[in-house]
Amino acid sequence: MTTHVQLHDRLDYQSVMPLMAELAAISDDTLVIDAGNIRHLGTLPLQVILSAVKTRAAQGKSTRLANASDNCVDMLGLFGFTPETLTQPEAWT
Template sequence: MTTHVQLHDRLDYQSVMPLMEELKAITDDDLVIDAGNLRHLGTLPLQVILAAVKQRAARGQTTRLANASDGCVDMLSLFGFTPETLTQPEVWT
């Protein structure tokens, strides 16, 4: 089964706990994170997403980033990621 998570337009330090709780609660084998509305991505929420991706990969679960907005792509590139590499821990670990 696949779970879809829609990211808010702004992920900053106030988004960390709700995002972490939402991602931790997902137990399905496939997770699609929809970043179509994302315009701002802070460092702490990015770390939450990376931790979730890494933990899921260790359990054999897949995570995919879909519909990355131009703002999302721009923000990810500042951190050295692309929408594809963000969900491939073998690339960045």
Template sequence: MTTHVQLHDRLDYQSVAPLMAELKTITDDELVIDASNIRHMGTLPLQVILATIKMRDAEGKTTRLCNASDSCVDILGLFGFSPETLTQPEAWT
């Protein structure tokens, strides 16, 4: 089964707890994260997303990022990621 999560337009330090709580509850084998609304993403929410991806990968579950907005692509680029590499922990080194 697949779960879809729509990210909010602004992910900052105030978004961390709700985002973490939402992502922790997902147990399906596939998670699709829709980033079409992203205008701002801070370091802490990105770390929550990365930790979720890494934990799910260790469990043999897949995570995909889809519909990344131009802002999301730019922000990920600042951190050395692309929408594709973000969900590939083996590419993080």
């Protein structure tokens, strides 16, 4: 089964706990994270997403980032990621 999560337009320190709870509650084998609305992506929410991706990968589950907005792509680039590499822990090293 697949779960779709729509990210909010502004992910900053205030969105860390709700995002962490939302991602931790997903047990489906496939997770699609829709980043089409993102205008701002902070370091802490990015770490939450990376943690969820890595944890899910260790459990044999897949995660995919979909519809990344131009702002999202730009901000991921600042951190050294692309929408594709963000969800591939094996590419992080």
